[in-house]
Amino acid sequence: MYLCVCNALKEDTVRALAEEGLSFKDICNITGCSSNCGSCQEYAEAFVLACQSTSRPSTVLPLFCPT
Numbered sequence: 001m002y003l004c005v006c007n008a009l010k011e012d013t014v015r016a017l018a019e020e021g022l023s024f025k026d027i028c029n030i031t032g033c034s035s036n037c038g039s040c041q042e043y044a045e046a047f048v049l050a051c052q053s054t055s056r057p058s059t060v061l062p063l064f065c066p067t
């Protein structure tokens with residue numbers, strides 16, 4: 001599904017960038033998202049935040065080194 005129609009930018013592309021840790025501003029600079037009509041900005045920013053919050057590990061597992 002397109003997230004930014006003006007730039008033919010798909011959700012999958014934005015999700016991948018967000019999961020790599022790029023900020024919304026970084027993603028906009030790279031892809032051009034929100035740079036034309038701007039109607040996608042509110043949804044796109046919320047989408048990036050949602051992707052980032054789900055890509056972080058919820059727990060830190062201890063390392064186990066058998067001796």
Ligand code: FES
Nearest residue numbers: 004006037038040
């Ligand atoms: S839909 Fe994203 S700038 Fe127009």
